[in-house]
Amino acid sequence: MQAPGTFKAYRVQEKEGNYTASIEQMPLKDLQSSEVLIRVEYSSLNYKDALSSIGNKGVTRNYPHTPGIDAAGIVEASESQLFKAGDRVIVTSYDLGMNHPGGFAEYITVPDSWVVPMPADFSSKEAMIYGTAGFTAALSVYRLLHNGQKPEMGPVVVTGALGGVGSIASQILNKLGFEVIAANYELAPKEDIEKIGATRQIDRTGSDDTSGRPMLKTQWAGAIDVVGGNTLVTMLKGCQPLGNVTTCGNIGSGDLNMTVYPFILRGVSLLGIDSQNCPMTIRQEIWNLLAKDWKLDMDASLIQEATLETLQSHIDVMLDKKSRGRVIINLR
Numbered sequence: 001m002q003a004p005g006t007f008k009a010y011r012v013q014e015k016e017g018n019y020t021a022s023i024e025q026m027p028l029k030d031l032q033s034s035e036v037l038i039r040v041e042y043s044s045l046n047y048k049d050a051l052s053s054i055g056n057k058g059v060t061r062n063y064p065h066t067p068g069i070d071a072a073g074i075v076e077a078s079e080s081q082l083f084k085a086g087d088r089v090i091v092t093s094y095d096l097g098m099n100h101p102g103g104f105a106e107y108i109t110v111p112d113s114w115v116v117p118m119p120a121d122f123s124s125k126e127a128m129i130y131g132t133a134g135f136t137a138a139l140s141v142y143r144l145l146h147n148g149q150k151p152e153m154g155p156v157v158v159t160g161a162l163g164g165v166g167s168i169a170s171q172i173l174n175k176l177g178f179e180v181i182a183a184n185y186e187l188a189p190k191e192d193i194e195k196i197g198a199t200r201q202i203d204r205t206g207s208d209d210t211s212g213r214p215m216l217k218t219q220w221a222g223a224i225d226v227v228g229g230n231t232l233v234t235m236l237k238g239c240q241p242l243g244n245v246t247t248c249g250n251i252g253s254g255d256l257n258m259t260v261y262p263f264i265l266r267g268v269s270l271l272g273i274d275s276q277n278c279p280m281t282i283r284q285e286i287w288n289l290l291a292k293d294w295k296l297d298m299d300a301s302l303i304q305e306a307t308l309e310t311l312q313s314h315i316d317v318m319l320d321k322k323s324r325g326r327v328i329i330n331l332r
């Protein structure tokens with residue numbers, strides 16, 4: 001198929017410190033020159049995209065800009081030896097959608113080093129149901145397992161459990177035989193907790209300890225945290241000996257104020273998760289796990305499908321920190 005002369009994109013404009021978004025028809029030649037031109041079939045919404053859409057300079061320095069840190073689709077043209085027209089591919093993280101025009105558009109161009117071949121029997125839509133959130137969830141579980149976490153050690157807490165990363169991490173852990181405790185700001189309806197494979201839940205009174213004690217009674221064998229701040233501190237203080245706690249997010253806070261005692265008296269490990277700079281070999285391994293052994297049979301209510309035209313309302317919900325499950329964007 002011949003690429004058209006123009007394409008549609010969700011563009012954020014800056015005017016005197018105010019940021020507004022609209023759908024624009026853009027000339028294809030305006031795309032940054034790069035090795036692989038991809039016709040995007042699906043993208044997905046992540047917290048970074050929401051921040052980029054409101055002018056967060058920690059995510060995006062210069063505007064006008066097209067957010068979208070995720071994209072899956074078909075190679076339209078390639079100057080790379082690694083990919084050819086017609087290949088089905090996934091691109092997540094690196095600088096896509098941050099300071100490089102992103103996946104909230106019908107076309108993207110990217111360096112070949114960012115491109116992951118689509119695993120067999122996996123569609124663009126399936127890939128974007130996971131997106132960076134699912135990839136990060138899987139990377140968190142992968143790192144727990146590689147550091148010795150086992151189901152028989154006891155339950156694993158997942159914070160922000162109903163959000164993008166948390167809901168997928170909970171379901172993967174459940175699939176692998178772990179008991180999962182969902183931690184949310186407020187207690188959620190029982191059916192929502194069951195949908196993500198958790199058997200128990202705690203609210204902020206359990207996940208945000210304010211006693212000031214350097215260590216707490218051990219209550220879990222490990223944790224996947226997306227919130228940061230005192231929630232992450234509570235996960236570490238309440239973790240049993242030799243347990244693992246991953247940290248990937250700062251949705252609550254970027255601070256980490258605590259003593260070293262959980263580490264030196266209980267051997268608890270804190271594992272950092274950086275999906276953006278994950279090496280390509282591990283990146284491909286994780287996508288293959290998501291497409292096969294860790295593939296989830298997700299409840300339909302955890303997936304919302306948007307278009308570029310309806311995307312804004314989903315971004316507003318995410319900025320309000322009320323996200324539930326995953327939002328995918330259909331660009332076909």
Ligand SMILES: NC(=O)c1ccc[n+]([C@@H]2O[C@H](COP(=O)([O-])OP(=O)(O)OC[C@H]3O[C@@H](n4cnc5c(N)ncnc54)[C@H](OP(=O)(O)O)[C@@H]3O)[C@@H](O)[C@H]2O)c1
Nearest residue numbers: 136160163164165184185226248249250251252274275323
């Ligand atoms: N390091 C990486 O590579 C990487 C990759 C992807 C995402 N992230 C980060 O991971 C975090 C989560 O991303 P996401 O896509 O899952 O976001 P999300 O879909 O917006 O979900 C976040 C969840 O956190 C909960 N929450 C919000 N504020 C909270 C607070 N103050 N205390 C406790 N819970 C709170 C919300 O549920 P409740 O209010 O019901 O609790 C919400 O469902 C973000 O900080 C994101 O930037 C990092």
